[in-house]
Every structure is written in C-alpha cells, then in structure tokens.
Amino acid sequence: MSSRTVSETPAGVVARKYFWRGRIARRLMKHRSFVIGAVLCTLVLLVAIFAPLIAPTDPNRMAIRFRFQPPSWDFPLGTDNLGRNLVSRVAYGARLSLMIGLGVVLLNAAFGVLLGALAGYFERLDGFLMRLSDALMAFPSILLAIGIAAALGASATTAVIALAVVYIPRTARILRASVLVVKEQEFVQASQAAGASHGRILFRRILPNCMAPLIVQLSFVFAYAVLSEAVLSFLGLGAPPTTPSWGILISEGRSYIREAPWLTIVPGGAIAVTVLGLNLLGDGLRDVLDPRVKMDGA
Amino acid sequence: MLLWSRRIFQLAAVATGALYANGALADSKICGQKGGDLIFGMEAKFSTLDQHANAAHSTRNIAMNVFETLMTRDENMSPILDLAESLDISADKKTYTFKLRPNVLFHNGKPLTSADVAASFERYKRVGVDRSALDGIARWETPDPQTFTIVLTAPRATFLESISASTVPIVIVPVEEASAAATHLKPIGTGPFELVELVPDSHVKLKRFDKYVPNAKHKEISGFAGHKEACLDTVTFKALPEPGARTAALEVGEIHAVEDVPTLSQKRLAENKDIKLVRLKNAALNVTYPNQSASPTDNVKVRQAILAALDMEEIMEAATDGAFDLNPSFQFPGQAYYTEAGKELYNQRNPEKSKKLLAEAGYKGEKVTLLTTRDIPRAYTTAFVMSEQMKAAGINAELLVLDWPTALSISMNETKGWNFFFTGWITVTAQGGAQSLRNLADPSNVHKPKDNKSDPIFMEAFQRIANGETLEERKKAFADAQARALDQVMAFPFGSVPKIQATRANVEGYKPFFNTRVSNVWIKR
C-alpha cells in the first residue's frame, strides 16, 4: 500500500513551527495535486452528504419491471437486477464507503498515536510494542482483515475495526519514529529538565510536532480503507448489503458483468475517483508538510 | 404391495440374461467415439471427496463419478441397484439379502467383496452425515464374499428409500480405506472414472478406469446407476466461480460444458449454434423456514400473517431473473408424492388477511429477522424481496446478512436472533416422500419447534409417510403432512427453479441430472 512509502523518519522539524499557520494553507492552495485531490474529495463528500437529495428513489426501492435498464435519461446510471436505481445506490454507497473510511482513519489515528507515542517515548515499552506490531504486520494484511471481520461477524463496524487493526501498527511505527527524533530536540530536553510530567511533555511538547507525517499517513490510510472495504464487501464480510457500499455494488453486479456491465463499472469507477482524490490530496500534503520526501506533483 | 417388491428385482435379474447378448452392441452405441479430455466449468470450489462425510453438492458432482453404491436412485428417484445385482427380501420383511455384481474392481485393482460393503457401512455409521438412514438395523452379515445381508429390528416399508438416498450416498470403499477419519478418505472407488488429481479451488482431474465393467443389466445411465461407461480419456472439472467468466469460457471454446448458465445469458447461448442448452426443469425448491422458538415467529398467527402477505411470483421473478415455476408443494410437479394440498395458503397476496391475523396475534411491530447470506445470491434476493413485501404489509422485517458458514451455523445452533432462514432444497426434495419432509420432522427439525418436538399432527402424518404400506396411503399421508406444514407455517416453498446447463455442440450423451454425470458422455470429432 501506498502509505508505507511515506518516510518512517520524520523530517523538517523546523517546518513544523509553521504547521497550523496560514502559510501552509497558502502553499497547499498553490499545489496542483492537492487542489485537484481536494476538489475530487469534496465532490465525493458532497454526494455522500446530499445523497437523499441526489437519489431519485430509495436505494432499496425495487421495480422489477425496470430491471437491467442500461444508462439512459430516465436512469442515468442504469438499474440493477431488481430494478433499483443505480444513481441512488451509488450516492448512498458514497455515504457508507466514506463513513467506513473515516471510521478507520479515526480509530487508526487514536490507537496509532497512542501506541506509537508510548513506544517512542518509553523505551521499556518499545520492545514489546514493536514485536507486537511486527507480528501483526507479518500477516498478509487482507487476510488479517478477513480473519478479524469473520471473527466479529460481518457488519460496517466490524469492517472498520478489522481495517483499522491492520493499519494501526504501520501508523504507530511512523509516529514512533517521529517521537524518537523530536524527543531529542532541545525544547523537549528543556521541559524535562524543568521537571514537567511525562504526560505534559508527550502531549504538549512532542506530539504536536509529529503531526505532519501523521496527517500524510492518514490520507493514505483513508484511501487504503476505501479500497479494502470494497474487498471485504466483495467477499461478503463487509457491511450488510441492505446499506449498499461500493464494494457490495461491484460484488452484486459482477454476476451480470456480460449483460449489464454498468453495474460493475460504475461503482468501481466511483472507488477509483475517490481513491485518486485521496492520493492526490496525500501527495500534496506530503510535499508541503513533509518536504524531505518530494513527490513534486506541482 | 411394495413399489420395489422382491418380484420386481427378481424379474430384473431374469431379464439380465436376455439383455446380456446385446451388451457389446449397446457399448458401441453409448460411446459414439472414445477419447479426449472434457473440461467442465463448475460454480463451486472443491473440497474433500469424502462422500460419507461431506454433504456438499459440489462434492457429489465429482465424487459420484468415482464412487458407486450398493443401491441408489434412478433417473426418476426410485431405488435402483448398482453394485448389487439382486436383492431378496425375506417374507417377514426384516432381512434384505444383496448379491454383489461379479467382477467389480476397485481403482486399486482389488475385487469388490461383501467385506468392503460391510466396512463401508460401518464407516458410514461412524462418520456418515445421514447416518440416521441406518437406524433400525439390527446387524449386517457377510455370509460369503458376494453376499451382504441386512437384518432389521422391525419391518420398515421405506427402508430401501433410506439407504438408497442420494443426498449423502453410502458409497462403497475398500475395506482398508474404511478406517479413515472423517474427511480423510482416499477417493478409491469402483466407478467408471478414477481420480488423477484434486487441486482445491482450481480443478479436479479424473481419468477412465480401464478395468471398469459396465452393468450390462441396463442400457442407459439412470440416476447414479445403470449402464455407465467412460467414453472420455479424462475429465477436468475446473472451478470458475465468476458466472460471467464461466459462460464466456464456454462461448470461446475454452471449456466443453458449464454447470450453470445465468438466466440472462440463456438467450444468447440459445442463439449460438456451437452451443447446446441442457435443461433440468425442477432442480431446486426455493424455501424458507421460520424459527418457532423466537418471538414473534413463535406465534402461529404471526407466521400465517407473513405467509398471507407474500407475492411468490414477484419473489421468484427477482430471485431467478425470471426463470422459475410457481410451486405450492414440497415436491416437484411430476413426482409421485406431488400434491397441491394447502395450495390456498401459497401465494395469497392478501395484505388485508395479513393485517387481520396480525391484529389477532397482538403484533406490536416486533422485529422479524430474516437470516440469509450473500454467498447464495438466490437466497439473498429471496430474503430481500420478502422483507420488502413484509414491510409493505406493516411487518417490521429486517435482513441479517452473514457469510454462509456463520448464517448456517446460527440457523442450526441458535434459537434466538433469527426468525426466517433461506435455503434451497435440492436432493431432499428430489428424493421424494419422507426424505423430502424429514427437515420438518423429529429429530432433524430445522424450524426450532418448542421443546424440540415438531407439531404432533404433522408428525402423525409423517409417520404414515414413512411406514405406510401402500403408495396410496403414503401419498395421502404426504398431502396431510404438507397441508399441516403450510397451515402451521413450519416452512414454505416460494417456487421451483430449473437448472440450465450448456455444452458445446460436439458434446454428446450429456444428460441433465441433479448432479453432474460424465459417464456415457463423448466428444464428437
């Protein structure tokens, strides 16, 4: 997955001082990849938010008479085997796919930061936590996700947990590496000398300076989550099919790929556009926030 | 009079002599040409070929070309002898004496003896899935190498129906393999084909067993028995799980036959002169059964209300993309036990009646959970459309969609958390009679009746199906049982589904059946 190409050592500590300042925002707005990515992501987000307005009918509303309608004026994206409108299903699918992606990102951020920070800051925990993450990373990622999803029973929540678990070790490692570098910085040493508590040093001094690589990583985790959710759904281990995610749409459509190819192509395209948007966004963020590794999309 | 009385079997034995002279002639007729490798595209992946311990349809498709049974079902699902050449039933109807066909060899070269049969029965009793078929047997004996005798504790009219059932057949394996643990059986049989290799998820390759001697008593294949010959050198069953890819592979000539053609592709294939469609009109019964232990389906009025609301035509139309027959019976039309008893309860489309029944039941919008799986698209779509129809009738239906192993295990082991389970009855329905309703009878009741005891009125009728002296009595009993099952909503059919298969035009002798049979199939060059 793309996120592992992100440098595991933090860089540009100096740049962090400007992190949340307007300068960064201005530079991002000038970065072409970022802008294109942001536009694509916003578009998908809008579709997801306004799905009830975009959808001409309920996504589960059947009309057997109108089944397998190819795209036309009446049905811009066609209809499926039960005559359900694909516009509605893809729009609502955006909701679920993004929600699962967001869930994975949040869970991943929370645990990744916690474990990464603990491992980086407390040397005694480091060995154990890193072996644990090695063990989790020794599993082929999708098999681990399938195993967890099967263990917890197929649902959207399970999909979120399964995918988050798979990527937490990777995020934790990136954060640990940042913490290790920042820990040695003068201002941290000064706090320690001044007798500040571990919690204060970790959360007030160190973590705010580790945000850049984390944000970049999370944008890729999001992309990964959207792709992997589709895999889980395809295998029948994702969200229940009554709330259509894009993976479920592909999986349902593939039986009819010869006679009704739009059922497979449209949701696949939706996934591709979203992931593309997220990748572009991630590239932009990386170039601006974490300048050591330049992908130079501008 | 018994349908398969002693006399019929003896007549058959006499006829053997007359037919024998034509044996050689019949041979050349069956295989127009010999040789070649037939590639069969299959839906499902393959797992162990241990036919005793595995009830999977996909296993039978392959294993039943390798193994044979003492007795099985013929093309019309009546019992028929296969490895036995005669059966003699004692006057007290307790002792069944099978004479084995001479000159039958296992694929390992060893001749078949009654010791192998006894060992196979022993193993089936130990690990066989349908081992209840052997209930009521006092003992079996092997008086000589060609004779196998079964002694019952009490006469049982449907005993032969039970041991010949082809759902999980009691295949005969060599005595030295019969100690294998469940699923570990080596696939050594007596059938016309022997196993070359099995690569799960990919393919299974069979080759002709050169020392196979066809059963000369018959002219044609019948069920899993009859006159079987391996015309082909080899047969490769190839797993092609993507339906689109499977059909495409047939169209481009990559494979010679497909197990299942999607409804939408049938028209296109029918127009293709390189391809022949093969149709088995009634291949599966699309059914559901409620959980009678979970609220609110523990209330018979709620169940009746749900049944009253349903439009079976819409459900079947959606579930099969339009290829189906409405069918109110737990039998397929044309089967001996087929009956329309209770027909008025099927396909009622009566929301008013439904509302009335719900009111009587005091239904307050409790959740009704329809448990299904997306691994079987037909079951899923059936459940989906049924849930929509229930909602329209004011019932709080909710789908619970899990992967097949989980869903199946919940339906089998849990009495809470689900209200309806969706499946297809294929061979149990095809077997006919008591077999077709055994899922609703003790002890294998699937609908979780209170205290694990099925409805007494139904059970009374079921006992009459199992033990009735004459076919007429048993048919009457079946009608009673079906009417009761529908009235109490112990299970109900949505309709029957055909099986459409297809072969290349140069494939000859392929006959549709519930499972794939590659004997007597040949390729014209």
Place this chain on the structure above:
Amino acid sequence: MRAYAIKRILQAIPILMLVSLISFGIMQLVPGDPASLLAGPNATPAELEQVRINLGLDKPFLTQLFIFYGNLLKGDLGHSLLLGKPVTEAVFERSPVSISIALYSLVLTVIFGLAIGVLAAIRHNTWVDQIATSFALIGVSLPNFWLGLVMIVVFSVHLGLLPTGGYVPFTRDPMGWLVAATMPAVSLALMQIGLLARLTRSTMLEVLSQDYIRTARAKGLSEIRVIAKHALANVMIPVVTVLGMILSVLMSGSVIVETVFAIPGIGSLLGNAILGRDYPMIQGGLLFVAAVLLTLNIVVDLLYAYLDPRVRVR
C-alpha cells in the same frame, strides 16, 4: 554485519509465537464451524455433534492450542479439515503458484515501474512526465479485483485473447502458464508499478539535483551515461527496500485476485480456509506465510544494510 543478521533472526522467533497466538485467538472467536458446513443444512443436532467430535472441535481451547504446538515441534502443521490432506502438503502445493505469479508481477513491476519513473524524472515537467505521473497515480487508485473483472470482459470475452481464468503450472507448459498468468499478474502489478514509478521518480529527481551529477554533466559526459552510471545506482537503495516490500505483498498472494481468476494459490487457500472455518489450515497456513514474509523482510533488511552501511549502526 553478522551480529546484525543474528539479531534480526532471533527477533523473528517471538514474533512467530505471537503470530500463531493471534491467529489462534481470532479463530476461537469466529462464529460458525466447519462441522455445520460438512454436515450440511439437513443434519440433525446429534449428527452435527458427531461431526464435531470427528474433527476434534469438541476439545477446549487450551487443549487444541497445546496439541497444535506439540505437533508444530514435530514439524507437523496439522491436517486440513476441508481438504482432507496435511496442511504442509497443501501449503507446498499452493505456494509455487502464488510465487510464480508474484515473480511475474515483480518483473512487470520492475520493468514498467522503473521505466516510467526514470522517464518521468528525466523529462521532468514535460508532457511525458505528466502522462507518466498520471498513469502511476491511476495505477495506485484502481481496485485490483475490479480491474481483473473488467480485463476478463475485455480480453477474454470480447477479444478472446486470454483465458478467463485458471492456472497452468509453469513446469507443465511454460507458454500456457504465461498466457494464464498474464491477467492476474497485471492486476496485481498495476498498483505496485504505480508505487515504484512514483518512488523512482522522486528519488531520481532528488539525485539529479545533487552536486556530483552536475559535476558529471559539467565534465561533458553524455546524459545517458550520467543517468545510467551515477543516477540509477543511487536510486537503487530505496528501490530495493520497496521491492522487498512489494515482493512480500505479492508473495502472500492476493485472496481476491486469485478468487476472481480461479487461481489455486496460497491466497485463495487461506482465504477459503477462513471463510470455510478450516482451523488447522488457517493456523498452519498463516504461520507459514508469516514465516516466509519475515524471512523476506530480514533478507531485504540485510541487503539494505549491505548497500547502506549507516543502517547497521542504528
């Protein structure tokens, strides 16, 4: 160097212990059991229980774990419940399939990934760069199983160029293997090509801006020589790491690509084992795959340490 190698290998042992514990734990949580699958929906509760006893599933968790470790010490990974053969045998049958397709994808990845990356870098900010970068981006954004489905329709159904699925062992028929493995290898490789191209491009750009390259150019060396001799050599270090990573992704097989193309690899073996609740297969198979991946990682790290001596000190 040797001390570093020994350290890495010793670290692998507790990791593998954890791996087996995690996979065992997950499997204990999984609902549904192989007994109900084998017995089928028509079995009675008593029959079901019998199947469970036959399979040894009635034993308590710790006993099963103990049996597993006991057998492991004897080099026995157990017996698959659904395939009716030893786990090691199944794993050794399936691995070559995934490995051969992985190597095929790796070759595609290296050739196209490097070529696209280098091309984009030396034609920086031209239309060549634009196209190459876009291609790489699209590569990392497409769901590979979806791409597989679409390719089946285009290349098998409509053009009739490639088989729809299935696998031919290389040893039996090299041409047949090539034809059958092409679509799966491409579906797997596309994302990796995208990744490698992006990495190569950025590394290359960084290298090209270094002083010694300017010096080399100033000395009047031809551009091709500059690129081939100086720049590419430096690009190799990060590329090797990424290749190791790519190979481990490819080696573990892709459940989904193998499913779509009906390929009997290790990915579909383990995926189906999980879906079919074949506990011993999951246990043994995951442990085996994890061991292979760890070995690969160690080899890559050692190679990296060899190429870049600074690593050893860390």
